Amino acid sequence: MTARPRAAILPDIVARGGQDATQPARVVVVDDDMELRGELRAALQEAGLTVIAEADNGRDAIDLAAHFRPDVMIMDIVMSNIDGLAATRAIVARAPSVRILLLTASDDVDLGMVGLRAGAAGHQVKGVPVSRIVEAVLRMAAGEPVVGPDLTWRLIESLRALPVGGQGVRPVRSKLTPREWEVLDLLCAGRTVDQIADELVLARDTVRTHVKRLLRKLGAHSQAEAISIANGIRGSFAANGGAAPEDV
Numbered sequence: 001m002t003a004r005p006r007a008a009i010l011p012d013i014v015a016r017g018g019q020d021a022t023q024p025a026r027v028v029v030v031d032d033d034m035e036l037r038g039e040l041r042a043a044l045q046e047a048g049l050t051v052i053a054e055a056d057n058g059r060d061a062i063d064l065a066a067h068f069r070p071d072v073m074i075m076d077i078v079m080s081n082i083d084g085l086a087a088t089r090a091i092v093a094r095a096p097s098v099r100i101l102l103l104t105a106s107d108d109v110d111l112g113m114v115g116l117r118a119g120a121a122g123h124q125v126k127g128v129p130v131s132r133i134v135e136a137v138l139r140m141a142a143g144e145p146v147v148g149p150d151l152t153w154r155l156i157e158s159l160r161a162l163p164v165g166g167q168g169v170r171p172v173r174s175k176l177t178p179r180e181w182e183v184l185d186l187l188c189a190g191r192t193v194d195q196i197a198d199e200l201v202l203a204r205d206t207v208r209t210h211v212k213r214l215l216r217k218l219g220a221h222s223q224a225e226a227i228s229i230a231n232g233i234r235g236s237f238a239a240n241g242g243a244a245p246e247d248v
Contacts, residue, residue, distance in 0.1 A: 023050075024049050025049050025050065025072060026050050026071050026072075027049050028052060028054070028068065028073045029051060029054045029055075029073075029074045030054070030057075030060075030064075030076060030079070031056065031075075031079070031103065032056040032078075032079045033076070034056070040074060040134075041054065043130045043131065043133075043134045047134045049137060049141070052068055052070060053070075056080075057080050058079055058081055058082030058083055058087030059082045061075060061082075061084075061091065062090045065098050066091075066094055066095065069097065070098060071098070071099065071141045072098075072099045072100070072137050073091070073098055073099070073101070074103060074133065074137065075103065076102075076126075077105075077111070085102075085115060085118045088102065088119050089118045089179060091119070093177040093178075096119075099140045100121060100122070101133070101137060102120045102122065102124070104125055105125075109150050109154050112147075113154055113155075116147070116151075116155075117178060118178060121140055121145045122140050123146065123147055124136050124146070124148075176217055180210050180213060183211060183214060184226060184230055187211070188230050193208060211226075
């Protein structure tokens with residue numbers, strides 16, 4: 001049995017490894033504001049949700065996600081240790097079924113876009129009524145993404161701006177992590193490993209590791225073959241009138 005993470009584990013914890021569909025959704029709250037965590041916990045529990053744990057930093061959030069596989073995590077972006085964006089990337093890479101609701105201090109649409117690219121399934125601005133955050137968690141637990149109108153319009157604009165061939169499109173579900181797709185997109189754009197490392201602010205060895213993993217997951221034997229597979233995905237996107245492939 002894996003040792004439990006250091007973060008606060010609440011007394012009403014349920015068994016690890018999933019839940020019956022009739023049981024309340026399981027939620028983890030991650031924010032360095034203890035008062036806000038308390039307000040959220042009380043409101044979520046009042047709404048019939050099960051708050052199984054809390055954390056005040058990204059490192060503990062990653063541990064909690066791996067240990068409990070909650071249905072939804074409420075994640076602050078600005079935290080010590082590991083920030084919410086980095087934690088989101090790590091969690092989605094390990095446990096893609098965990099839905100993450102990011103909390104930001106402002107309604108900056110660009111920051112919201114970065115959060116969605118990191119793997120979040122929802123976005124709320126701090127300062128909205130706590131009831132709005134609870135509603136977002138309920139909707140996400142039911143399988144619905146929660147994105148505000150401004151961010152929705154930005155997503156639509158981004159989709160309209162895609163080239164006819166579908167460059168940049170990604171499957172709805174994929175074996176590749178968001179970061180591996182970023183690396184593959186840049187390979188398709190003709191970037192070298194060194195250029196990708198500079199653009200993504202990563203170590204060269206880290207980029208090489210991402211390339212090896214995406215090649216293995218795609219069943220490709222070379223970068224050229226991986227690029228060909230990606231181009232085939234984009235060709236399918238264009239042939240289907242803009243419908244993104246379901247699973248690659």
